Amino acid sequence: MIRNISTSGFTLENQRREEPTSESDALYDQAAAASANCELRSANCPDGLKTEDGRRLEESRLDISSCRLVYRLPIIHRYPEPMLSRTLFRRAGPTATACRTLTTQSSISSSSSSSSSPLSSLRAAALFSRQSSLSSSSMPLRAKILAPASPPARTMATAASAPVSAATDVSDRLWKEQPGDEPEDVLFTSQYGLRTIELNRPRKYNSLNASMIRKIGPRLQEWAKSDMANIIVMKGAGDKAFCAGGDVTALAEANQRGLEGQQWSADYFALEYKLDHLIATYDKPYVAFMDGITMGGGVGLSIHAPFRIATERTVFAMPETNIGFFPDVGGSFFLPRLPGAVGTYLALTSERLTGANVFYAGLATHYLHSTSLPSLEARLAELRFHDYEPIETRLATINATIEEFTTGLPRDQPILLAGSLRNAIDRCFGHDSVNDIVAALQAEASAPLEGESASEAGAAAGEATRTWAAKTLKTLQHRSPTAVHVSLRQMRIGGRWSIAETFQREHLIASRFMRQPDFTEGVSSLLIRKDKGRPAWKPSTLDDVAASDNLTEPYFAPDRSAEDPPALRLLNARDYRERPYGELNIGLPSEAHVAALVNDGVKSQREIINQFVGQYRGKQGVKEVVTEIIERKTIKGERGEAVWLDEA
Structure with missing residues (x-):
C-alpha cells in the first residue's frame, strides 16, 4: 500500500516496507551523488508543501554526511492515528544514514499504485526521514566553525x-x-x-x-x-x-x-x-x-x-513599577528566589x-x-x-x-551588587512593609561613619552606600505607590508559588491592573505623551497610603468577580517549584550553595573557593562570585575555618 501527498508541483510517495531493499540502496546512492546544496522544492509551491486540506507542514532535512547534502522538505508531525509504518534506509559504513517515516494525518489520500519514479522516491525519502544521529561524544570539544554546506x-x-x-x-x-x-x-x-x-x-x-x-x-x-x-x-x-x-x-x-x-x-x-x-x-x-x-x-x-x-x-530590568504595573512574566517566581533581598530591590525600583x-x-x-x-x-x-x-x-x-566561546569577563566591570552595597540592600529591602523599607533607606542615607567605616576604604564605602540610599529613596518616591505595594506583597508570597501557579496568579493580577488607572496613566505619561513630571498616580505618593488602606487586597483576592477573566489554562500540565536541572551547575553558584558547603564541614575560605572552581570545571565567574560571597558572609573561625554569618 502506498500513501501519498499530492501537491501542485509533484506527488511524494512512501512505500510500506519494513526492511532495507536494493531500491533503498539506490536511493541513497542517488542522494550521495547529487550536487551539494540541492533543494527539493517545487517551483509551484514556493512557500512549502501543504496537505490536501491546506495545512502547512513543518520544514525538515535529510543530512547525508558523506556529501553534506541537505534536502529541506516538510515533515508531518501530528496525527490522530498511525497511518504509515516505519521505513528504514540503511547503508553500511561510517556514513550510514538511518531514516524513518513519520505518521500522517488520516486526511492524506491513499493510492493503489506502487510505481514511482526515482526522483519522486528520492523526494519521498527526503520527506519521510530524519537526519542521522551522531554521538555528542564523537564531536570534538572545540571544533572549528565551518560554513555549513548549505545555508540555513x-x-x-x-x-x-x-x-x-x-x-x-x-x-x-x-x-x-x-x-x-x-x-x-x-x-x-x-x-x-x-x-x-x-x-x-x-x-x-x-x-x-x-x-x-x-x-x-x-x-x-x-x-x-x-x-x-x-x-x-x-x-x-x-x-x-x-x-x-x-x-x-x-x-x-x-x-x-x-x-x-x-x-x-x-x-x-x-x-x-x-x-x-x-x-x-x-x-x-x-x-x-x-x-x-x-x-x-x-x-x-x-x-x-x-x-x-x-x-x-x-x-536587564523589570521596569513595571515605573509604568504603574507589577513585575510579571514569571517575576513572582524568579525574583523571590534570587539571593537575599536582591529580587525585591529589582522589583520595587526597576533598577537596571x-x-x-x-x-x-x-x-x-x-x-x-x-x-x-x-x-x-x-x-x-x-x-x-x-x-x-x-x-x-x-x-x-x-x-x-x-x-568553549567564553573570552573572559570585563575587568572594568566588577560585581555591582556586592560588599557593603549588597549588605545595605538586604538590610533595607528585607522588610515586609513599604513604610519600613522607606524608613530603612532614610536611615542608611543619614548614617554616620563609625567603627571600621572610619578607615579610608570604609569611608568611601560608607559614602557610596549613603549616596545609593538617597538615590533609591528618590526612585521609590517616583514609582507608582500602588505598584510598589503590590510588588512587595508579590515578592513575599511568590516564592511559595509553583511555576504554573505563578502564571495563573499573575494573569488575574494583571487583568485587575488593567481596570485600575495607574497602568494606563503610567504608560500614557511616559511613553505616549512623554511628560517630564511624575505621572498622576492614584494614590499620588507613598505617604498617601495608610496601613489601614489595604491597598493590595483587591489584586490578590482569590474570589473572582464578574469582570475577572476565567482561570488561565496553560498549554501543558508540567509544573515545578524550583528550577529543574540545578544539579548540572549550568549557572553560577548561589549563596545557598556556598552556605551549604561552609556549614557542611571544617574548610578554610580558600578551600571552599577552590572546591567550587573545580566542581564547576573552571567556569568563568565562579571564582569571583564565590570569593565575594565568602568575604561578605563568612568570618574565620578559631581553626581558620570559614564560619557562616546569618546576619550581614
Whole structure:
C-alpha cells in the first residue's frame, strides 16, 4: 500500500516496507551523488508543501554526511492515528544514514499504485526521514566553525496549526493567526538540528506583541514533537535589543476603550503567559541570547530558559513599577528566589543591570562577547544527539559547548551588587512593609561613619552606600505607590508559588491592573505623551497610603468577580517549584550553595573557593562570585575555618 501527498508541483510517495531493499540502496546512492546544496522544492509551491486540506507542514532535512547534502522538505508531525509504518534506509559504513517515516494525518489520500519514479522516491525519502544521529561524544570539544554546506532554511513567520492541548478559553481562539498580524515580525530558521526564533521588529526594539506570540507558541509546540529539532535558540534582530518588553502602548490605548478594551488586554496577558509557561516547561534545550535590551516581556522569553547568555550589550530590568504595573512574566517566581533581598530591590525600583552584572546576579547563566554569538549558533547546529540520550546529557553537552566561546569577563566591570552595597540592600529591602523599607533607606542615607567605616576604604564605602540610599529613596518616591505595594506583597508570597501557579496568579493580577488607572496613566505619561513630571498616580505618593488602606487586597483576592477573566489554562500540565536541572551547575553558584558547603564541614575560605572552581570545571565567574560571597558572609573561625554569618 502506498500513501501519498499530492501537491501542485509533484506527488511524494512512501512505500510500506519494513526492511532495507536494493531500491533503498539506490536511493541513497542517488542522494550521495547529487550536487551539494540541492533543494527539493517545487517551483509551484514556493512557500512549502501543504496537505490536501491546506495545512502547512513543518520544514525538515535529510543530512547525508558523506556529501553534506541537505534536502529541506516538510515533515508531518501530528496525527490522530498511525497511518504509515516505519521505513528504514540503511547503508553500511561510517556514513550510514538511518531514516524513518513519520505518521500522517488520516486526511492524506491513499493510492493503489506502487510505481514511482526515482526522483519522486528520492523526494519521498527526503520527506519521510530524519537526519542521522551522531554521538555528542564523537564531536570534538572545540571544533572549528565551518560554513555549513548549505545555508540555513529561513521561513516566513506564518502561524502553525493549532496546538493539540489547547485550552478552551478566549485566549485559545486568539492563539491562531489573526487578520492584521504582521507577516514577518518573527523569523524562523532551521539549520541541521538547530531551530532559531528571531524577533524581527528592530525599529521597535523587538517589543513583543500578540502577533509574535501567535507565531512563536505554535511553532515551539511543533518542534517539541519533531525528532529533527534538537536545540532552540531565541534571539532578537539588530544590535540594540533582544526584546525591550511587551507592546504596552497598545494595552494602554485598549484600556481607554472601557471594559471591552480591558478584556482585550487581559487576553493579551493570557497569550503571553501561556507562551512563558511553555518556555519554562519546554522539554528540549532552549538557549536565549539576551544580547541588548532585555526587559519586561523580553525577560519572560529568556529568564525561564536553562541557558541565558548575557553580552556586553545586555541591559536587564523589570521596569513595571515605573509604568504603574507589577513585575510579571514569571517575576513572582524568579525574583523571590534570587539571593537575599536582591529580587525585591529589582522589583520595587526597576533598577537596571548591565553586561557582566546580569551574569553575576544569576539572571544569566553565561557571559559571552556579542561577536561570539554567530559562531556559537553555528556550533550548536553541529551538535548531534542519540534518541536515547536523556535531556540532562544534552544540556551538559550544550553547557560545555557554550563555555568553549567564553573570552573572559570585563575587568572594568566588577560585581555591582556586592560588599557593603549588597549588605545595605538586604538590610533595607528585607522588610515586609513599604513604610519600613522607606524608613530603612532614610536611615542608611543619614548614617554616620563609625567603627571600621572610619578607615579610608570604609569611608568611601560608607559614602557610596549613603549616596545609593538617597538615590533609591528618590526612585521609590517616583514609582507608582500602588505598584510598589503590590510588588512587595508579590515578592513575599511568590516564592511559595509553583511555576504554573505563578502564571495563573499573575494573569488575574494583571487583568485587575488593567481596570485600575495607574497602568494606563503610567504608560500614557511616559511613553505616549512623554511628560517630564511624575505621572498622576492614584494614590499620588507613598505617604498617601495608610496601613489601614489595604491597598493590595483587591489584586490578590482569590474570589473572582464578574469582570475577572476565567482561570488561565496553560498549554501543558508540567509544573515545578524550583528550577529543574540545578544539579548540572549550568549557572553560577548561589549563596545557598556556598552556605551549604561552609556549614557542611571544617574548610578554610580558600578551600571552599577552590572546591567550587573545580566542581564547576573552571567556569568563568565562579571564582569571583564565590570569593565575594565568602568575604561578605563568612568570618574565620578559631581553626581558620570559614564560619557562616546569618546576619550581614
